[in-house]
Amino acid sequence: MRPDPSMEDILASIKRIIADGDRKPNGRSLSPETDHSDDLRKHDSDSSVLELTDPVTSSLSKDQPMNNEHRDYTENNTPLNGHSSKSQDSLMSEKAEQASRQALKNLSAMMVSQTSHQDLTLEDLVKEMLRPMLKDWLDSNLPAIVEAMVSREISRITGQHL
Template identity: 30%
Template sequence: MTDTTAQEPTMEEILASIRRIISEDDTPAPEAAPAAAAPEPDPVVEPEPVTAFMEATPSTSEPEPEPEHEDEEILDLTDRYEAPAHETIGDLDVAAPEPEPFPTSFHSEPAPVHPEPAPSTSSVDHEALVSETASASAASAFAGLAASFRPPEPTPTGGTGPTIDDLARALLRPMLKEWLDANLPGIVETAVRKEVERIARSA
């Protein structure tokens, strides 16, 4: 019972609290606080360069394999080539010229037309004037004339020496040859002309 009375407020405390509340309502509200200062602008953040970002970012790609032959000498392309003194331009390899492109289209030219030669009038006249029979007879006549100039076969002698016939033939042979050389062409030409005229008249 004593604990309950000690915990409950007394009448005086209740009245005091009511007066305090009333006095707080009657007091004017405090002046508004001065306007808050304008917010300061945020500092401008400059973009970092891409290269710095790439350097900062850890690489996720696998490292490239190193070449097997590390000890091989790498040719520096910036070095100048110095040709030996005895080497000339003729010793160097010269690139062959590129072949010309093969033509894809062909223009065929017409073959030249050669006119047939006109038949020779001389050959026509020769074929019409002399027949095969006449030609064969003339050939046999010339063959017989040529056979007449063959030297006769020597006749066996009794060992007494050349006969009179042999001496006469030996003396006449040079004379006959000279006469034939001088007169045979004219005789043959005259005989052929007469035969041709005869055949032409009978045709």
């Protein structure tokens, strides 16, 4: 079994990783001191700047139909077998369907809630439960405590009893 690395070893390793990360794969540094004036001169032509005050001509006239390639296909909700989902022969009533959906939603929400709280400790749970009570107590008592402390400090500094 290897001994744990010392703090100096860890810091040296981190510094090495950071230093290696500041270099491009071709060996050039990514530091901000790099001179990029040549790159700026290449892209400094006025033709590449878009004037926002110039009118833009549309390539699509009002006579041309829009491309419906990306239209929303959820408009057509008919099942593939051709029968409507609200058929008269339904085995379940609308009320039973809604109750089933709600039960499944509650179950899925409960499962999500349980998976997100699996790594909480008892201390975390207690903090979470005490937070609303602490907030209420602070809301009702903190102004009086602050006022008393400020008054006491002012009287101590000035030498007068308020």
